[in-house]
Amino acid sequence: MANIKDVAKKAGVSISTVSYAINNIPKVSAETKEKILRIAGELNYQPNFTAQSLKRQKTETIGLFTTDICSPYYLEVTRGIQDALIERKYDLIIANIYQGLRSTAYRLLRDRRVDGGIILGSSDIPYRVIEKIAQKKVPLVVTDRSPDEPKQENKFISKLLVDNFNGAMSVVNHLISLGYRKIGYLSGLRESYDNQKRLEGFRQALQAKKIPFYAKWFIEANFTENTAYSKTKEMIKTGDLPEAIFAANDEMAIGAMHALQNEGIKIPEEMAIVGFDDIHLAKLVKPALTTVWRDEYKMGRIAVDMIFDMLNEKDHKNVITMPTRIMVRESCGTKLKNKPNIL
Amino acid sequence: MANIKDVAKKAGVSISTVSYAINNIPKVSAETKEKILRIAGELNYQPNFTAQSLKRQKTETIGLFTTDICSPYYLEVTRGIQDALIERKYDLIIANIYQGLRSTAYRLLRDRRVDGGIILGSSDIPYRVIEKIAQKKVPLVVTDRSPDEPKQENKFISKLLVDNFNGAMSVVNHLISLGYRKIGYLSGLRESYDNQKRLEGFRQALQAKKIPFYAKWFIEANFTENTAYSKTKEMIKTGDLPEAIFAANDEMAIGAMHALQNEGIKIPEEMAIVGFDDIHLAKLVKPALTTVWRDEYKMGRIAVDMIFDMLNEKDHKNVITMPTRIMVRESCGTKLKNKPNIL
DNA sequence: CTGAAAGCGCTTACAG
DNA sequence: CTGAAAGCGCTTACAG
Numbered sequence: 026m027a028n029i030k031d032v033a034k035k036a037g038v039s040i041s042t043v044s045y046a047i048n049n050i051p052k053v054s055a056e057t058k059e060k061i062l063r064i065a066g067e068l069n070y071q072p073n074f075t076a077q078s079l080k081r082q083k084t085e086t087i088g089l090f091t092t093d094i095c096s097p098y099y100l101e102v103t104r105g106i107q108d109a110l111i112e113r114k115y116d117l118i119i120a121n122i123y124q125g126l127r128s129t130a131y132r133l134l135r136d137r138r139v140d141g142g143i144i145l146g147s148s149d150i151p152y153r154v155i156e157k158i159a160q161k162k163v164p165l166v167v168t169d170r171s172p173d174e175p176k177q178e179n180k181f182i183s184k185l186l187v188d189n190f191n192g193a194m195s196v197v198n199h200l201i202s203l204g205y206r207k208i209g210y211l212s213g214l215r216e217s218y219d220n221q222k223r224l225e226g227f228r229q230a231l232q233a234k235k236i237p238f239y240a241k242w243f244i245e246a247n248f249t250e251n252t253a254y255s256k257t258k259e260m261i262k263t264g265d266l267p268e269a270i271f272a273a274n275d276e277m278a279i280g281a282m283h284a285l286q287n288e289g290i291k292i293p294e295e296m297a298i299v300g301f302d303d304i305h306l307a308k309l310v311k312p313a314l315t316t317v318w319r320d321e322y323k324m325g326r327i328a329v330d331m332i333f334d335m336l337n338e339k340d341h342k343n344v345i346t347m348p349t350r351i352m353v354r355e356s357c358g359t360k361l362k363n364k365p366n367i368l
Numbered sequence: 369m370a371n372i373k374d375v376a377k378k379a380g381v382s383i384s385t386v387s388y389a390i391n392n393i394p395k396v397s398a399e400t401k402e403k404i405l406r407i408a409g410e411l412n413y414q415p416n417f418t419a420q421s422l423k424r425q426k427t428e429t430i431g432l433f434t435t436d437i438c439s440p441y442y443l444e445v446t447r448g449i450q451d452a453l454i455e456r457k458y459d460l461i462i463a464n465i466y467q468g469l470r471s472t473a474y475r476l477l478r479d480r481r482v483d484g485g486i487i488l489g490s491s492d493i494p495y496r497v498i499e500k501i502a503q504k505k506v507p508l509v510v511t512d513r514s515p516d517e518p519k520q521e522n523k524f525i526s527k528l529l530v531d532n533f534n535g536a537m538s539v540v541n542h543l544i545s546l547g548y549r550k551i552g553y554l555s556g557l558r559e560s561y562d563n564q565k566r567l568e569g570f571r572q573a574l575q576a577k578k579i580p581f582y583a584k585w586f587i588e589a590n591f592t593e594n595t596a597y598s599k600t601k602e603m604i605k606t607g608d609l610p611e612a613i614f615a616a617n618d619e620m621a622i623g624a625m626h627a628l629q630n631e632g633i634k635i636p637e638e639m640a641i642v643g644f645d646d647i648h649l650a651k652l653v654k655p656a657l658t659t660v661w662r663d664e665y666k667m668g669r670i671a672v673d674m675i676f677d678m679l680n681e682k683d684h685k686n687v688i689t690m691p692t693r694i695m696v697r698e699s700c701g702t703k704l705k706n707k708p709n710i711l
Numbered sequence: 712c713t714g715a716a717a718g719c720g721c722t723t724a725c726a727g
Numbered sequence: 728c729t730g731a732a733a734g735c736g737c738t739t740a741c742a743g
Contacts, residue, residue, distance in 0.1 A: 028720060039730045044722060054728055069503075074479030076720035079418045079735050086472070094446060094462060103437060107464065116472040119437060119462035121450065129429070129459040136417030138481075160412075279652070309622070311654035371736060382714045387738060397712060419736035422719050 027068035036064045047072060078138075086116035087332060088139035090130035092123050092146055099145050100305060105325020106143060113333070115140075125154045134158045134165075141165065141332040146217075155182060164335030166328045169219045172344045183331040184344045185324060189219050189301075192317040192349035193226025196299045197271055199315070199351060201234055203358055205269040205297060209242030209260075211253055211281055213273035220248070223273045223301060242267045246277055253280030261288050269297035269357070275304045275316055282310060282356070293358030303352050312355035319347045370411035379407045390415060429459035430675060431482035433473035435466050435489055442488050443648060448668020449486060456676070458483075465490070468497045477501045477508075484508065484675040489560075498525060507678030509671045512562045515687045526674040527687045528667060532562050532644075535660040535692035536569025539642045540614055542658070542694060544577055546701055548612040548640060552585030552603075554596055554624055556616035563591070566616045566644060585610045589620055596623030604631050612640035612700070618647045618659055625653060625699070636701030646695050655698035662690045 029047075033040040038057065046053045046061040053061070064070075078084045087110055089103060103119075110117045122130035122144060131154070133139050141164040144150070152174055159165055159181040166183045200208055210227050213220035231238050244260060246252040253272065260266065261284065272278035278300030282292055290296055292312055300307065303318035324347055334341035353359050372390075376383040381400065388395045389404040396404070407413075421427045430453055432446065446462075453460045465473035465487060474497070476482050484507040490498065495517055502508055502524040509526045543551055553570050556563035574581050587603060589595040596615065603609065604627065615621035621643030625635055633639055635655055643650065646661035667690055677684035696702050 030720080040721080041723080041730055041732095042728085045729090048722080050723090052728065057728080071478055073422075073720050074475070074481055075418055075422045076735090077722080079416075079422055079720080079737090080722045082735075094450070094460075107437070116475060117437075117463065118472065118476070120460065129461065132417070132459060133461070135414055138417060283652075306649065306652065309626075309649065310652055373736080383737080384714055384716095384739080385712085388713090391738080393739090395712065400712080416736050419719090420738080422721090422736080423738045425719075 027065075027070040028073065029070075032061065032065050032068055032070050035068065036061050082137070083140050084116075084138055085114070086118055086139050087329070088130060088133050088142045089117060089119045090122040090128075090142055090144045091119075092121070094119055094121050099321060101321035102145065102325040102328070105322040105327075106329055107325070109326045109329035113329075122150060125150050131158070134163050137163060139163070141336060143328045143332065144168070164332050166331045169217055171218045172346075178343050180338075181335055182343075183335060183341070185328050185331065186344065186346045187219065187319050188346050188349050189222035190226040190229070192301060192319070192351075193223040193271070194230045195349070195351045196301070196315065196317050197227050197230035199353065199359070200269050200271065200297060200299060200357060201230065201236065203297070206236055207239065207242070207267040207269070208236070209239065209244060209267035209270040211244045211257070211270055211272035211277050212246055213248040213277065215245070217248070220273050223271075227271055239267065241265065242270075244270075248274050248277060250276045250280035253277035254284045257281040257284035258288070261285065261290070266290075266296065269299070272298065272300045275300035275302045275307050275314060278314055278316070278356070279306060279310055282314075293356055293361060297358045298356045300356075307352070308354065310356075315354045315357035315359070316352050317349050318352045319349045323347070370408075370413040371416065372413075375404065375408050375411055375413050378411065379404050425480075426483050427459075427481060428457070429461055429482050430672070431473060431476050431485045432460060432462045433465040433471075433485055433487045434462075435464070437462055437464050442664065444664035445488065445668040445671070448665040448670075449672055450668070452669045452672035456672075465493060468493050474501070477506050480506060482506070484679060486671045486675065487511070507675050509674045512560055514561045515689075521686050523681075524678055525686075526678060526684070528671050528674065529687065529689045530562065530662050531689050531692050532565035533569040533572070535644060535662070535694075536566040536614070537573045538692070538694045539644070539658065539660050540570050540573035542696065542702070543612050543614065543640060543642060543700060544573065544579065546640070549579055550582065550585070550610040550612070551579070552582065552587060552610035552613045554587045554599070554613055554615035554620050555589055556591040556620070558588070560591070563616050570614055582610065584608065585613075587613075591617050591620060593619045593623035596620035597627045600624040600627035601631070604628065604633070609633075609639065612642070615641065615643045618643035618645045618650050618657060621657055621659070621699070622649060622653055625657075636699050636704060640701045641699045643699075650695070651697065653699075658697045658700035658702070659695050660692045661695045662692045666690070 029040045029043050033043045042053055043061055046058045089106055107117050120129040120133055122128045125131060134142050143166045146169050159179050162181055164181045166185055168185050170184050172184055228238055244256045246256050270281055272281055278298050282298055285292060285296055292298055300314050300316040303316045307314040307316050327345055372383045372386050376386045385396055386404055389401045432449055450460050463472040463476055465471045477485050486509045489512050490510045502522050505524055507524045509528055511528050513527050515527055571581055587599045589599045613624060615624055621641050625641055628635060628639055635641055643657050643659040646659045650657040650659050670688055
């Protein structure tokens with residue numbers, strides 16, 4: 026591998042001059058530059074990135090971190106991030122942040138191998154870990170975090186949230202308007218801010234209509250399809266079922282749907298289901314899932330803007346909340362000719 | 369940010385000694401070491417990774433590269449890679465290889481920011497790009513590439529293939545055994561090795577049974593759901609349909625299913641569909657998709673083994689081909705009480 | 712057991 | 728316009 030010295034030697038100049046030529050710094054005469062560039066080409070020379078970033082103290086790459094890089098979540102967010110980064114000629118790398126301080130993400134951030142990080146679904150990462158990273162002045166955008174944590178704001182942490190409360194309200198209200206009264210809640214991770222707010226929206230919608238909240242149909246799960254599947258199976262075994270279920274995310278809604286369908290329970294005829302997130306799968310499953318949408322692609326772009334605002338130490342919003350919209354499809358029973366059995 | 373000098377100064381030793389202590393090199397007395405470690409802790413010192421890798425000439429991270437990081441493909445491959453890498457205490461980062469020499473992946477590889485790369489679905493990357501990378505002695509594992517390219521093997525390129533031919537044969541034979549005779553082929557990217565071999569298997573299966581290959585039902589697409597959807601719509605408009613379709617991958621099979629179902633054509637009653645890959649979605653769609661499975665998780669682990677074999681310059685297999693298995697579900701009509709309409 | 716020094720491959724302020 | 732030199736933050740062969 027040719028390095029800057031090889032080029033300098035062959036061109037008969039100093040390494041400084043090579044560096045200036047390569048980096049287009051207008052100090053070098055046209056002919057010298059041309060010669061250097063030609064020789065660099067011949068030698069297939071590429072500046073060593075590691076050495077450059079050691080010197081420049083930046084990498085021009087942004088990290089996208091999730092707890093499970095294999096999860097089908099947030100595809101559109103990723104796409105938005107990617108497009109925004111390409112425009113700025115920055116690189117995007119994705120890594121795992123599972124297990125906090127032992128994760129690749131943490132090492133990438135700690136070692137400044139990225140100039141900034143976007144952490145999707147950070148609920149299982151203690152805030153002190155987030156802060157420890159931000160200490161290094163590597164800007165971070167996090168989702169699924171309370172906007173009130175911590176008390177004093179940190180210049181290197183921005184929060185990108187979703188209007189969980191109103192999203193949940195709207196979809197549960199829709200269920201109520203269809204006539205459902207016995208509604209279960211399929212819960213995500215207890216520590217998740219998103220989950221907490223969705224639960225609040227759920228309870229608020231019930232309360233406003235004086236509909237009881239049934240603790241027996243509060244099913245505790247963790248946002249995954251598998252756990253939702255088995256927890257729903259357990260519920261089915263009790264023989265005591267609600268008329269509808271609001272799942273705190275689509276993956277769980279789909280897990281529950283399969284559990285019910287496996288047991289011969291028809292959706293939406295015998296049980297309505299709604300979710301949250303509007304993942305790609307939501308429109309593909311049968312029946313298509315009624316859920317809550319937000320503009321993920323835009324979220325991705327906003328996340329990148331937030332990173333660069335912090336990088337440039339511009340004044341900026343520290344917290345942005347995305348609005349939501351209900352997507353009515355089939356799983357809620359809205360399109361049934363004979364309205365839900367409970368009517 | 370504390371660096372090695374800060375620690376050395378505060379501990380009253382040289383930076384060499386700090387380095388030895390931190391890296392557990394048994395040259396330092398127990399008490400000196402303890403003191404250094406304590407002070408490093410107090411100062412929250414972390415060795416600078418960039419500097420380390422500049423010196424050590426390795427990064428202990430492996431890159432996983434795909435054309436579309438937002439694609440739901442290969443989730444299990446990713447999981448296999450990740451698990452294998454965790455065992456070896458290596459980091460995994462994912463990046464885009466879209467647009468060859470302009471991609472993040474290429475820069476990561478060129479700059480040796482990763483010690484090795486796994487390229488999934490490399491069919492649209494010219495071989496010279498692959499070789500250019502391999503020149504740098506960064507080992508590469510590629511999929512979806514002809515084993516015969518190039519003539520002489522490269523010590524830093526290994527190929528991980530799938531037995532496309534037999535996989536396609538088996539699923540098309542299954543269609544034939546159910547009585548279908550007019551079978552269409554929904555094609556992936558023409559340049560894709562996987563696609564070529566699947567097409568060969570398809571043709572071979574027909575030929576063996578003296579069943580004609582209908583050029584009019586050869587639908588050219590590109591492995592994506594969207595294109596398959598619109599191409600299938602076009603075919604439907606002609607009013608001249610086959611009895612069954614073999615899609616070169618599951619995403620396209622699903623795209624075609626939706627196009628057909630949207631037009632009121634029942635699957636499998638009026639048209640059978642089979643795919644290839646057995647992605648997660650395949651069992652979730654209705655009807656569940658009959659397809660061809662291979663052990664993706666194992667592929668991921670094998671890919672990592674191949675990387676390390678090259679890294680350690682061990683003797684090893686240059687090409688590994690994964691066996692396949694047919695997964696019979698519902699979309700092929702095998703479970704119909706009244707067998708397909710053509711019988 | 713400890714340290715001074717070279718070097719990894721660059722960038723850049725400074726001098727000429 | 729060009730170059731010598733310092734320095735980014737480490738590791739490691741060598742000397743003591």
